[in-house]
Amino acid sequence: MKEEGTTLQLINLPDIVLETILSNLTYDEIAKNRIVCKTFDDICKKLLNRGFNLMEKYHARCLRAVKSQLPRRESERRTHPLARHCDILTAIETRISMLSMTFTKYVDLNLCCFIPGKVIDEIFRVLRLIRISKTPPRIPEILQELRDISCMAMEHFDEKILPNLKHSIYTSVVANVSSYESLMISHHSSNSKGSPLPHNFGVDKLNQAFKKIYSRTKKNKKTVLCVKGQISKMKLRMNRQSFQMRLQNLKLQEHTKKIQDQDAQLAEMRKHLEEWEQKLGDLTAELSRVREEIQKSDSLENCKRKIADISVPCESSLLKTKDLQVKKRKLIVERKSSSDNQDIKFKKFMSELLADSSIGSYPSASH
Template identity: 70%
Template structure:
């Protein structure tokens, strides 16, 4: 035991920090050094517990929907209920203990409460479907209410007596006339004796000054509280405005998305109309070309007909020339005998028959 006491304070803190907070609170009765170290660890544990709870609550609320109707059906609704119940319990504990802890009159005494809150927070973190709030928080409610009742009934009266004695002992700190007030406390008799000559009227004046100062301090505190309340109201209004603006931004984002979709559809229709107009232009050019082609064909046909006519006329002229040549050949031969006459007649008949055959097909053309 002496070896533990002789250890440095940092080493003793690291050793005791491995224990639960309930065991740390019980080890305060060992000695004064243990009492100082355990007080530090208990106060630090309460602060760590508050920070860890705030972190868990923030993480759960960030995953919940904004609408209250949708939160009830969300899987994390039970987590949120448990954490809010723990928040109210922590606020009650802080209202009971923390102002006396800040005055360095005591520490956060119930270490078992810290252990229970950490246990519930770890259970909520690790389990997806925790039990109901009244089931999991039954032990925490019982031990926290017992701790607060014990503090109010047993510990708080002693702390108030110590506060009153400390105030009386520090009355000499105020500026008194002629510096003639000297108060000596006798712990055995409990009486207060006045040294040097000092009247009760001057003592009453000094207490009146103290009372006036306390009233002024109370007025200042009330004014500060009023300012804080105004700031809280402004923060709430700004939060409401921020929520409304975020909703407006979401609506504008939806409208922008719809407009983008409409523009894309209009572009698609425009491309389709451009393609149709291009097809119509191509058909129009084709129809124009087809309209110009018949004129060329007609002119070609007329030229062909003229060419055929010219060829027929040339053929007719050539036939006439051949006939004339044949006549001259026949006429040159002078008949000398009856056989020659018959032969000439025969040739003339042949020539006439050939001409009639040639004239027949030409007339048919």
């Protein structure tokens, strides 16, 4: 009872809310929830068809991204690190084309939806694994599950579902033909009873209506072809513009990288300039200090020279005066010549004294 109450509450919700709730499930679970009720069936059909279209677009984007990184030479592609990625994506592409050939025709006629949701989940899983991993597994290992479930899905569709769809298509066609025949029979019977004008008038109207419908279908086909051509042209333009945008993004990245390198070089040059300015300031301070020392030393040498110039004549005059005194004393001693022993002793004493005084006077003068 509780489950029935919850299902009733869910059914009473708007379709957009139910779509957002069911879109959080996997596609396999969405396919299994089709048996709940008619509203669930309609919403799940819509989600499964949308999931198949999204899967095709995501696969095309992944294949385009891988092929843009591969080299153009076939011999270089085999040795490229993304060669295995490309092989897996091409194998998935063939599998998707087989599935679309099986289901798309009947999906476009709104007779069924893309029933195998597990196939969509598996393809998304393989694509995400290829997008993330740099060295994916080999093709038989990674695509074994996808091949098995896709083959089972296509065989089940051909054996179990397609005969019922063909039977429904045949019955609908037969019903339309029988209704048209009954209409024509009624017109014919009315004509046989004596009313030729209404019958002829009705047939003429029908022929005119069919001619109008035929002409409109021709015009619609032409307009559809024109629109398809315009859409293809628009797609080509969009591809070219996206390619140009990629090139411009690459150029912008290169320019930003160059600007960053130049900023780094400028910062390094500023650092060197600051170092050289500091060194130059130190050198100027050292040079000024050396100049001051040289000036001080020059002033001291000048003072010493002056003092030496003053002291040299003083010393020479002192030496001269002392020599004169010594000479005078010698003359005095030599003049007193006598034969007395005392005088001889006195003379010897004076000569020794003078000799001692002369020897001791020279070092005092030098100082």
